[in-house]
Amino acid sequence: MRSLVAYRMLVHDRAPTAGAVLGVVAILFLVGQQLSTLFGLFTYMSVLVDHSDADVWICGKFTDNANSTGQLPVRYVDRLSGLADIAWAEPVITTAGETRRKDGKAEGVVVIGLPAPRLTGGPWAFERGSVDTLLDYDGVTVDSRDLELFGDPELGDVLEVNKKRVRVNAVTKRITSFGGTLVFTNRTKAREISNLPPDRCSYILVKLKRGADVDAAVAKMRAVLPRAEVFPKDVLSRLTRAYYLINTGIGFSFGFTTLMSSLVGIVIITLTMYTSILNREKDFAVLRALGGRKKDIFVIVLCQAVIIGAVGIFLGFLLLALFLNGTRDSNLASFVPLWFPFVHAAFTLALCLLGSLFAIRHATRVEPATAFR
Amino acid sequence: MAKSILTLKGISRDFYDAKVRQRVLKNIDLEFYAGELAIVAGPSGSGKTTLLSIMGLILKPSEGRIYIKGEDVSDLAEDREATLRRRNFGFVFQTPTEIPALTILENILVANAVQGTRVPPALRDKAQSLLASFGLSEYAHVKPKVLSTGEKQRVAIARALINDPVLLLCDEPTSALDAENSALVLDTLKGVSRDDDRGVVLVTHDPRVYPYGDRVITLEHGAVVHDWRREVAA
Structure with missing residues (x-):
C-alpha cells in the first residue's frame, strides 16, 4: 500500500x-x-595496442604512451628470439608523414609500417580491399572517415606521402587514432617514407607461446633489453590512456x-x-x-x-x-x-x-x- | 456498567513560546467509556485540540499518565505509539483530509495498510460496506475532489472506522459543514457511539452540537470546569 x-x-x-x-x-x-x-x-588513444595480436610491446626508453616512442635497434629481435617463451618478435615502424591532396593542400598522417608477411599490428576492419594488399610494395590503406582528406581516392589511385609514391590498395573501416590519420603500409615502404635507417625500428611486437607466463616473460625481456621499455599490451594501453587523460x-x-x-x-x-x-x-x-x-x-x-x-x-x-x-x-x-x-x-x-x-x-x-x- | 476505554490521570501540557512556558492543559483527570458520545467543549484556546491530540497518542503530555483499557501507554516509543494509534483510534479532522491522490476506497484502506501490510480482500469488502452504509458506494473509485465537504467528512468517518477502533476522536468535524450536512454527520457519529465496545469523543465550540452528546466536558484555560453526563433512563 x-x-x-x-x-x-x-x-x-x-x-x-x-x-x-x-x-x-x-x-x-x-x-x-x-x-x-x-x-x-x-x-x-590506444587503438593500435588494443587491436594488435601481440602480447608485449617493446618501445624506446622512457616511452610513456603508445603514440610516441624513440627508435630501437632491429637487432633486439635477435636477443628476444633466444628467449624460450617467445613465439615471434616483429619490428614495426611508425612515422609522421605528409600527404598532398589533389588541390595541393597538405595533410599530416601517421604511417604504420608492418612486417611482411605476417603484417602483425595491421588494420583489422575493411570497407574495401584486404590486409594482404599491403604486401604490394607501394600499397597503403586509407580510412573510410579520411577519404575526403585524401581527395576521395579509388582503389588503385596513386598518392604521395612525404613525396614518395604510394597506391591506395584498401580502405579501412573506422580505424581512427588519437595521434592522427592512420595510413598502414608494409615496413619497407614505411622505411622509405620515413628515411629510417635499415637497422632501426619504432616498436618490436612480441607474441608469447601459448601458456607462457606474461610477467615472467616480461621480466626476462627487460633483463636482455635494459635500454628499452617492455610493456605487456594491457599495461601500455592503460599508460597511454592515462598519459592523455593527465597531460592533455x-x-x-x-x-x-x-x-x-x-x-x-x-x-x-x-x-x-x-x-x-x-x-x-x-x-x-x-x-x-x-x-x-x-x-x-x-x-x-x-x-x-x-x-x-x-x-x-x-x-x-x-x-x-x-x-x-x-x-x-x-x-x-x-x-x-x-x-x-x-x-x-x-x-x-x-x-x-x-x-x-x-x-x-x-x-x-x-x-x-x-x-x- | 460501561467499559472504560481511555483514562487520563493528571495530564498537563506545556508549550514554549520564545522560551516562555505556557501551560495549556492543567492536571486533567478524565475517563472515557464505550457506548458514549462525549463532547469536549470550550472556547478557542482552551486546550480542546491539545487534549484530543494527547488522547490519540499524537502528542505527549508534559505530565501525567494515559491508560488504554487499563494499560499504561504513557512512555511508549514513537513507533509503538503509532501502531497503538492505528489499532485503537479513529480520527476525524476539522476539515476533510482525504489524500487527493488516492481514490475514496484507497483513502479508507490506507488507514489500515499505512504500515505496509497487505490489504486482505475481506478488508476491501468491509470498506465497501462502510461506504454503502454512508450512501457513498458509487464514489469508491473516484478521487475526493468530486465529493462535497459533507460527503468527505462521511468518508473520513468511514476511514476512522475501518480498523474497528475503541475510540473515535473527532476535532470539530462539523465546523465546515452546513446545517443539513452537520446533522447528517452528527447522526452518524451518534450511531457509531451506540456500540458497546466503542466510544466517540467530539471536540467542538458549537453549542448546537451539545444535544447530541451523552456527556459534555467543558474546558476553560486548560482545565476541566464542568463534566456533565446525561442521565440514563432506568
Whole structure:
C-alpha cells in the first residue's frame, strides 16, 4: 500500500514529478554522453595496442604512451628470439608523414609500417580491399572517415606521402587514432617514407607461446633489453590512456563536465522533490496520525525517488541510445562498454536517492499533530 | 456498567513560546467509556485540540499518565505509539483530509495498510460496506475532489472506522459543514457511539452540537470546569 501511495502521489503531482524525472534524465544523458565520448577517445588513444595480436610491446626508453616512442635497434629481435617463451618478435615502424591532396593542400598522417608477411599490428576492419594488399610494395590503406582528406581516392589511385609514391590498395573501416590519420603500409615502404635507417625500428611486437607466463616473460625481456621499455599490451594501453587523460586536460574537462551535469541533475531532483513534499505536508501528517510510522513515510518517499529514478533512467537511456545511434557515422568519438549502462544506471539511481534526502528528511519530520491544524 | 476505554490521570501540557512556558492543559483527570458520545467543549484556546491530540497518542503530555483499557501507554516509543494509534483510534479532522491522490476506497484502506501490510480482500469488502452504509458506494473509485465537504467528512468517518477502533476522536468535524450536512454527520457519529465496545469523543465550540452528546466536558484555560453526563433512563 505504501508503494501504491507513493505512485499515486507522483501521478497526481504531475508537474513536480516531471521536473524530478527531468533531473534524472539530465544526469543520465549528459553524463552518459560525456563518458561515452571519453570512452570513444580512449579507444582512439590506444587503438593500435588494443587491436594488435601481440602480447608485449617493446618501445624506446622512457616511452610513456603508445603514440610516441624513440627508435630501437632491429637487432633486439635477435636477443628476444633466444628467449624460450617467445613465439615471434616483429619490428614495426611508425612515422609522421605528409600527404598532398589533389588541390595541393597538405595533410599530416601517421604511417604504420608492418612486417611482411605476417603484417602483425595491421588494420583489422575493411570497407574495401584486404590486409594482404599491403604486401604490394607501394600499397597503403586509407580510412573510410579520411577519404575526403585524401581527395576521395579509388582503389588503385596513386598518392604521395612525404613525396614518395604510394597506391591506395584498401580502405579501412573506422580505424581512427588519437595521434592522427592512420595510413598502414608494409615496413619497407614505411622505411622509405620515413628515411629510417635499415637497422632501426619504432616498436618490436612480441607474441608469447601459448601458456607462457606474461610477467615472467616480461621480466626476462627487460633483463636482455635494459635500454628499452617492455610493456605487456594491457599495461601500455592503460599508460597511454592515462598519459592523455593527465597531460592533455581531457580528464579534467570531462571530469568537470560530468560533475557539473551530476550537480545540475541533483539540484533539479532536490528542489522538485522537496517542493512536492512541502505541498504534501498535510497528507503526510494525516498518514502519521492514522498510524504511519516515520519509517513508513520514509518508505513512501523512497519509493517515489526510486520510481522517479527508474522512469528517468529509462528515458535517459532511450535519449542516449537515440543520440549515439544518430551520431554513429559522424566523426564524434563514442563507445559504450558493456558494463557501463549498469554502472551508470546504479550511479544515476544513487544520485537520485541523494537528491531525495532533503525531501525524505522533511517528510519524516512532519508532526502528526499538524493534521489537526 | 460501561467499559472504560481511555483514562487520563493528571495530564498537563506545556508549550514554549520564545522560551516562555505556557501551560495549556492543567492536571486533567478524565475517563472515557464505550457506548458514549462525549463532547469536549470550550472556547478557542482552551486546550480542546491539545487534549484530543494527547488522547490519540499524537502528542505527549508534559505530565501525567494515559491508560488504554487499563494499560499504561504513557512512555511508549514513537513507533509503538503509532501502531497503538492505528489499532485503537479513529480520527476525524476539522476539515476533510482525504489524500487527493488516492481514490475514496484507497483513502479508507490506507488507514489500515499505512504500515505496509497487505490489504486482505475481506478488508476491501468491509470498506465497501462502510461506504454503502454512508450512501457513498458509487464514489469508491473516484478521487475526493468530486465529493462535497459533507460527503468527505462521511468518508473520513468511514476511514476512522475501518480498523474497528475503541475510540473515535473527532476535532470539530462539523465546523465546515452546513446545517443539513452537520446533522447528517452528527447522526452518524451518534450511531457509531451506540456500540458497546466503542466510544466517540467530539471536540467542538458549537453549542448546537451539545444535544447530541451523552456527556459534555467543558474546558476553560486548560482545565476541566464542568463534566456533565446525561442521565440514563432506568
